[in-house]
Amino acid sequence: MAISGARQDQKSGLSGWGRTYLPGREIRSENLEQASQDYHLSRGLGRSYGDSSLPAEGDQAALGTTLADRILAFDDQTGVIRVEAGLCLAELNRLYLSRHWFTPVTPGTKFVTVGGMVASDVHGKNHHVSGTFGRHVRALKIRTGKGDVVECSREESADLFLASIGGMGLPGHLLEVEFQMEKIPSPWIYTESYRISCLDELLDKLKEKGKEWPMTVAWVDTVARGKSMGRGILFVGRWATPEEANAGAPPPRKAMTMPITLPSGALNRLTIGLFNRAVYYTHIPKKKSGIVDPDKYFYPLDSILHWNRLYGSAGVTQHQSVIPSESGSQGIRDMIETLAKAGTASFLTVIKDCGSEGDGILSFPCPGMSLALDIPINQRTPRVIQSLNATVKASAGRIYLTKDGLSTAEDFQQMETRLPAFLKIKERWDPEGTIRSEQSERLFKKIEL
Amino acid sequence: MKRIVLLGATRGMGRELGRQFAGEGAELFLLGRSLEELAKTATDFKERAGGDAKVGSAYCDLEDPASFAPALQAAQDGLGTIDAIIVTAGLFATQEKLEADLDLTQRLLTVNFALTVTFCEQARSLLLAQGGGALCVFSSVAGDRGRKPVVLYGASKAGLSAYLEGLDHKYRDQGLITLCVKPGFVRTGMTTGLKEPPFAGDPEAVAADVRRALEKKKAVVYAPGMWRWVMFIIRRLPRFVMRKVGF
Ligand SMILES: Cc1cc2nc3c(=O)[nH]c(=O)nc-3n(C[C@H](O)[C@H](O)[C@H](O)COP(=O)(O)OP(=O)(O)OC[C@H]3O[C@@H](n4cnc5c(N)ncnc54)[C@H](O)[C@@H]3O)c2cc1C
Ligand SMILES: NC(=O)c1ccc[n+]([C@@H]2O[C@H](COP(=O)([O-])OP(=O)(O)OC[C@H]3O[C@@H](n4cnc5c(N)ncnc54)[C@H](OP(=O)(O)O)[C@@H]3O)[C@@H](O)[C@H]2O)c1
Numbered sequence: 001m002a003i004s005g006a007r008q009d010q011k012s013g014l015s016g017w018g019r020t021y022l023p024g025r026e027i028r029s030e031n032l033e034q035a036s037q038d039y040h041l042s043r044g045l046g047r048s049y050g051d052s053s054l055p056a057e058g059d060q061a062a063l064g065t066t067l068a069d070r071i072l073a074f075d076d077q078t079g080v081i082r083v084e085a086g087l088c089l090a091e092l093n094r095l096y097l098s099r100h101w102f103t104p105v106t107p108g109t110k111f112v113t114v115g116g117m118v119a120s121d122v123h124g125k126n127h128h129v130s131g132t133f134g135r136h137v138r139a140l141k142i143r144t145g146k147g148d149v150v151e152c153s154r155e156e157s158a159d160l161f162l163a164s165i166g167g168m169g170l171p172g173h174l175l176e177v178e179f180q181m182e183k184i185p186s187p188w189i190y191t192e193s194y195r196i197s198c199l200d201e202l203l204d205k206l207k208e209k210g211k212e213w214p215m216t217v218a219w220v221d222t223v224a225r226g227k228s229m230g231r232g233i234l235f236v237g238r239w240a241t242p243e244e245a246n247a248g249a250p251p252p253r254k255a256m257t258m259p260i261t262l263p264s265g266a267l268n269r270l271t272i273g274l275f276n277r278a279v280y281y282t283h284i285p286k287k288k289s290g291i292v293d294p295d296k297y298f299y300p301l302d303s304i305l306h307w308n309r310l311y312g313s314a315g316v317t318q319h320q321s322v323i324p325s326e327s328g329s330q331g332i333r334d335m336i337e338t339l340a341k342a343g344t345a346s347f348l349t350v351i352k353d354c355g356s357e358g359d360g361i362l363s364f365p366c367p368g369m370s371l372a373l374d375i376p377i378n379q380r381t382p383r384v385i386q387s388l389n390a391t392v393k394a395s396a397g398r399i400y401l402t403k404d405g406l407s408t409a410e411d412f413q414q415m416e417t418r419l420p421a422f423l424k425i426k427e428r429w430d431p432e433g434t435i436r437s438e439q440s441e442r443l444f445k446k447i448e449l
Numbered sequence: 450m451k452r453i454v455l456l457g458a459t460r461g462m463g464r465e466l467g468r469q470f471a472g473e474g475a476e477l478f479l480l481g482r483s484l485e486e487l488a489k490t491a492t493d494f495k496e497r498a499g500g501d502a503k504v505g506s507a508y509c510d511l512e513d514p515a516s517f518a519p520a521l522q523a524a525q526d527g528l529g530t531i532d533a534i535i536v537t538a539g540l541f542a543t544q545e546k547l548e549a550d551l552d553l554t555q556r557l558l559t560v561n562f563a564l565t566v567t568f569c570e571q572a573r574s575l576l577l578a579q580g581g582g583a584l585c586v587f588s589s590v591a592g593d594r595g596r597k598p599v600v601l602y603g604a605s606k607a608g609l610s611a612y613l614e615g616l617d618h619k620y621r622d623q624g625l626i627t628l629c630v631k632p633g634f635v636r637t638g639m640t641t642g643l644k645e646p647p648f649a650g651d652p653e654a655v656a657a658d659v660r661r662a663l664e665k666k667k668a669v670v671y672a673p674g675m676w677r678w679v680m681f682i683i684r685r686l687p688r689f690v691m692r693k694v695g696f
Contacts (some may be wrong), residue, residue, distance in 0.1 A: 030461075030464075061642075072493070074500070095497060
């Protein structure tokens with residue numbers, strides 16, 4: 001049970017996963033219903049990269065949900081589960097994998113809370129078939145900004161429900177979540193992976209494989225230039241059949257801890273280039289396949305706790321955008337070029353083909369290609385983010401709020417056409433705007449466009 | 450198969466202990482002051498035991514001594530023979546807050562000492578009557594030495610520790626194993642927002658230490674274990690030093 005080891009470093013102040021610390025504290029409680037009356041924001045395990053989980057300037061503390069982690073009901077026949085919002089996904093997996101139930105959607109780390117999964121409306125390798133997590137949520141219990149506790153769903157107080165899915169916790173504090181688990185044939189994954197030598201082929205293959213495989217994702221080398229630009233590795237997978245699966249459930253794996261914080265700048269275009277090249281060329285033969293532990297398949301990075309210390313004290317930001325299918329692939333190409341021009345690089349770059357849009361008002365994915373770039377922070381980074389956002393706007397795309405810490409209100413509001421609809425619902429449930437985060441103050445404020 | 454009664458399982462270290470016991474297949478009976486919280490916690494333990502464990506519960510409020518006997522009776526009816534009764538329930542408030550509030554001071558002293566001991570006395574009789582068993586009670590390192598930041602809370606726990614030591618001396622050879630748990634700073638709801646000292650621990654590790662100490666029939670366990678050495682030194686510091694330092 002390494003859940004407490006999953007909590008973030010608590011230096012002075014609070015930070016998201018990107019390690020940009022701001023003043024503020026986290027006060028935790030088992031009783032969210034009571035405690036939520038006293039706070040302007042809830043936060044889970046702080047795996048959002050930027051400032052979405054940080055109290056706004058002037059607010060002293062955020063309510064930490066991780067002690068509120070009870071399983072309140074589970075129906076073995078239907079797979080419907082109800083939990084308190086602070087339950088960690090790693091615990092959910094540990095408890096139900098051997099019973100052949102799994103979360104219908106998982107992000108790339110298991111150290112998130114269920115509340116965080118709803119607030120960001122997370123997506124996973126199966127987005128093209130299963131949609132976001134929100135699609136599988138049946139009901140939410142929420143302490144609204146107005147102060148009431150409301151049980152909502154697609155039938156009751158649907159506006160609050162849909163604004164809360166992907167609403168970054170801003171319509172209200174999530175107290176309880178009821179969702180549909182997925183029945184799996186075995187607790188193992190069958191996976192195949194292919195080395196692919198250029199971007200066009202990678203994007204084509206991603207779409208093509210998505211027709212036969214329920215899980216797909218591509219890792220991209222963003223440093224390679226010329227003909228090799230956008231070369232990478234495509235991973236596909238599905239739950240193994242009982243016949244293919246290894247005997248029993250996967251044994252618990254022990255995680256290592258990244259012991260020290262590297263000097264800022266240790267990850268740069270040169271070292272990232274070497275790393276990317278090594279990953280690419282050590283994928284031998286060109287096609288691999290096998291039965292793997294879901295932990296290894298879904299959460300390769302979780303085997304090193306606190307791996308964000310790699311980025312040094314300056315930290316990291318992520319820029320994740322989705323470029324709609326209608327806009328073609330030029331946007332993806334342009335963003336990779338932007339990094340090269342700026343002399344920076346992305347350590348881990350992931351491309352995923354997205355399926356249909358979720359019904360959460362601000363839910364991130366839409367049909368198209370999503371590109372996620374991990375960018376070590378230095379003085380130039382805000383400008384790099386601005387250039388990336390220019391491409392996103394030109395392609396009629398949008399960015400993923402849970403990764404963002406540096407976009408401007410202008411850029412965000414120009415690309416997020418759904419914001420007025422969201423704010424209207426928020427106002428209904430939180431007329432005085434008591435619920436806010438550093439991010440909402442930064443991006444949602446009224447500006448002249 | 451272990452049969453265990455928990456008073457204080459709805460939150461904190463008691464909840465974690467319950468989860469670990471449930472995970473290894475123990476049969477649990479929960480006592481607490483809110484039936485609703487007990488029911489939710491019982492469901493959680495059941496799920497953590499794989500879905501079909503038996504977890505009973507009954508009302509018991511440390512501030513309502515009339516509830517002790519019926520609660521213990523219900524636990525015995527539910528479990529049959531009881532292997533261990535574990536008490537994690539307790540109150541904490543900062544020295545600053547206590548000094549400013551006499552009512553709270555009286556309440557904390559009464560709950561942590563007088564009422565906890567009253568509960569333990571009934572638990573002791575029950576265990577002795579069935580031929581033995583373990584009584585495991587959470588005191589604190591704060592009871593080991595009078596110290597500036599925990600004058601009042603520490604005093605309540607010092608009394609509790611002394612009582613538990615006496616029980617161990619008197620009744621061990623009749624089969625009653627008394628375990629006094631002395632947690633150091635542990636990150637729970639009780640301590641959230643307080644400044645963390647060095648050697649702060651998490652409930653998972655503390656619960657594992659307590660389970661091991663129960664297996665070994667120990668009389669005292671410090672958790673995290675480092676606190677044993679910290680308190681070894683603090684107990685030996687001369688008074689003039691204790692008057693100077695802030696801890
Ligand atoms: C290595 C890594 C890989 C990732 N991979 C993916 C991926 O594949 N797909 C994907 O979609 N995301 C991914 N993410 C992002 C992550 O899934 C989200 O940021 C998620 O929301 C984090 O959950 P958390 O509990 O840490 O929430 P936090 O980071 O603590 O909070 C995130 C947001 O949710 C709000 N919130 C949290 N709990 C509550 C609550 N109880 N009530 C109201 N609001 C609440 C916060 O206010 C904040 O706005 C990844 C992150 C990392 C670090
Ligand atoms: N955390 C530390 O750092 C630390 C250090 C040293 C010693 N301790 C001691 O260790 C024990 C457990 O601490 P913790 O941090 O786990 O505490 P916690 O998280 O505050 O949990 C306390 C538990 O006690 C129950 N409780 C409180 N008053 C009660 C009453 N009148 N009747 C019945 N149950 C009552 C609570 O039930 P409800 O849900 O009904 O409130 C809750 O389940 C306490 O005795 C504490 O003094 C703790």
